[in-house]
Amino acid sequence: MTAYLITGVKIVGGEVADILLNDGEIVAIGNNLDVPQDAEHIDAQGLIALPGLVDLHTHLREPGREDAETVLTGTRAAAVGGFTAVFAMANTDPVADTAGVVEQVWRLGREAGYADVFPIGAVTVGRQGTQLAELGAMADSAARVRVFSDDGDCVWDAALMRRALEYVKAFGGTIAQHAQEPRLTKGAQMNEGALSGVLGLTGWPSVAEESIIARDILLNAHVGSKLHICHLSTKGSVEIVRAAKKRGLEVTAEVTPHHLLLTEDLAASYNPVYKVNPPLRTKADVEAVREGLADGTIDIVATDHAPHPVEDKDCEWSAAAFGMTGLETALSVVQHAMIDTQLLTWADLADRMSYRPAAIGQISDHGQPLEAGAAANLTLVDPAAQRAVVPAESTSLSRNTPFEGMTLPGRVVATFLRGTPTVLDGKPTK
């Protein structure tokens, strides 16, 4: 295996130093290191070294929608975005509700070699919301599933949600809830408010999200299990989670990059690239989720990378699919929304995008501080770079980025997975 010497890099939360990678590990960090003769040299002056990013919420679409994304193309986009691990959502076809499917997705990730793939198992059979899936068999499989979600749909039946929380408690698993009361969002197209009235699009009230979050926090307090809230998007949701944590109730939550930056006003274009679940909200909501992420109410950023082929997005708003891509732009959007606004430091970002998602997902070898002996999963970022988002340059199979035309700060220069570069000079290595 080739050794790599990365020189003059700012270690996140620490000093400027050199890093030596060999045999899949960080061998040493410091100055005047003892370097093997044949080591490759990377001059990293001006760059920041971050632990490899971990995405707890990615849609890789394989099996079933390989026209939108595959494990290979999705993890390639992840590596370009600085990620070394992604959790693959279960809303595939077939649904990832058996040990067989999660093992297949896990293995495809290993074969692709761009980022480790940790499958999320469905909570209910076929994500139909009526019968618990074989959660224990998925947990015991080679994929070692610890996070379960019917994402795309809410586990709306309170009794079933209770049973799921009880079941995973036996092995310390987590239920990740897509919080959307379906009776309140029938035909919903965008955030409910004055603008949805003006545009003539059916509204999606904040309370559809907030009522499920409140219910599930109480259910989980009753059961004593682990609850995670997917893509939290409203001010009221932040307030509920903040109050729960203050009372010592166990809950973790994520926010997406797009909910940290974009508002419902974009729907006025009727361009379905801005159509997403949950919908883009108001400026007050954006401010609240930023504050929630800054003060730790919201634990992590997760991309909810949701690739869709052109024919599913390039149509009338009401017919278009929900979802936007996000793996390649996540770090830049978070830098723009949270670091350039001085709400977070780079060390905080490492916490929200690497350490804590790895802890919630219960994986080792990712989300570890950069120090000698740790697995060499890391990414080098140029914080001073500026770049225009050009969909055609994406390494994802899909093009539905809502950030097209924006100039964003920061650029991932290199990513290493167990000491092997998956990205160099901003480009995938294979």
Ligand SMILES: NC(=O)N[C@@H](CC(=O)O)C(=O)O
């Ligand atoms: N976020 C979305 O708008 N879409 C997701 C499903 C989901 O995350 O709920 C998808 O699978 O396309």
Ligand SMILES: [Zn+2]
């Ligand atoms: Zn969802």
Ligand SMILES: [Zn+2]
């Ligand atoms: Zn999702």
